[in-house]
Amino acid sequence: AQSVTQPDIHITVSEGASLELRCNYSYGATPYLFWYVQSPGQGLQLLLKYFSGDTLVQGIKGFEAEFKRSQSSFNLRKPSVHWSDAAEYFCAVGQSGGYNKLIFGAGTRLAVHP
Amino acid sequence: ETGVTQSPTHLIKTRGQQVTLRCSSQSGHNTVSWYQQALGQGPQFIFQYYREEENGRGNFPPRFSGLQFPNYSSELNVNALELDDSALYLCASSQQGNNGELFFGEGSRLTVL
Numbered sequence: 001a002q003s004v005t006q007p008d009i010h011i012t013v014s015e016g017a018s019l020e021l022r023c024n025y026s027y028g029a030t031p032y033l034f035w036y037v038q039s040p041g042q043g044l045q046l047l048l049k050y051f052s053g054d055t056l057v058q059g060i061k062g063f064e065a066e067f068k069r070s071q072s073s074f075n076l077r078k079p080s081v082h083w084s085d086a087a088e089y090f091c092a093v094g095q096s097g098g099y100n101k102l103i104f105g106a107g108t109r110l111a112v113h114p
Numbered sequence: 115e116t117g118v119t120q121s122p123t124h125l126i127k128t129r130g131q132q133v134t135l136r137c138s139s140q141s142g143h144n145t146v147s148w149y150q151q152a153l154g155q156g157p158q159f160i161f162q163y164y165r166e167e168e169n170g171r172g173n174f175p176p177r178f179s180g181l182q183f184p185n186y187s188s189e190l191n192v193n194a195l196e197l198d199d200s201a202l203y204l205c206a207s208s209q210q211g212n213n214g215e216l217f218f219g220e221g222s223r224l225t226v227l
Contacts, residue, residue, distance in 0.1 A: 044157070044218040102157075104156030105156050106156045
């Protein structure tokens with residue numbers, strides 16, 4: 001069965017520090033992978049997605065993620081965190097074939113210290 | 115371009131009651147999906163509607179039902195509410211075939227007492 005694991009429930013970083021949020025997935029075929037961000041009381045905003053091709057994908061707000069098939073991972077990174085990045089981050093895997101069901105991880109809550 | 119809008123934003127119900135949540139999809143999108151997000155968890159897929167028919171369902175009982183209208187807007191209905199139905203209900207719209215690129219509304223927060 002498909003699943004997504006985000007090992008870190010909470011992460012705290014200092015403003016200006018680098019960030020890496022971990023995501024591992026279980027999926028039988030080539031996965032479609034996503035990172036979404038959710039600010040308090042808000043819906044989800046797509047940061048970036050991987051469908052195929054270059055395994056390093058760039059997203060909005062300076063985020064990037066790298067797909068590593070051998071490790072079943074899709075970790076999210078940012079070189080320098082801003083206070084406004086404090087939010088909850090969700091990794092998700094989708095099915096191919098045009099079916100829009102996503103399986104989400106439980107999320108990682110990011111706190112940013114000044 | 116109008117985004118996904120949901121109503122109401124907050125509501126409180128008691129056990130056994132019924133609730134209807136509404137969603138207007140983003141302009142140009144023909145597919146609507148509904149997700150339940152319990153506190154402290156990731157969203158869970160309830161079902162998806164395309165061309166006014168349900169074309170995918172997650173692990174939710176039949177008391178969760180939906181509709182999609184010709185203008186692609188949608189409703190989520192939950193009957194016989196239980197305490198565990200308390201959650202944020204998220205609607206997402208997309209173009210069929212775009213492989214999961216969903217655009218989410220801000221959600222309807224349901225509290226069941």
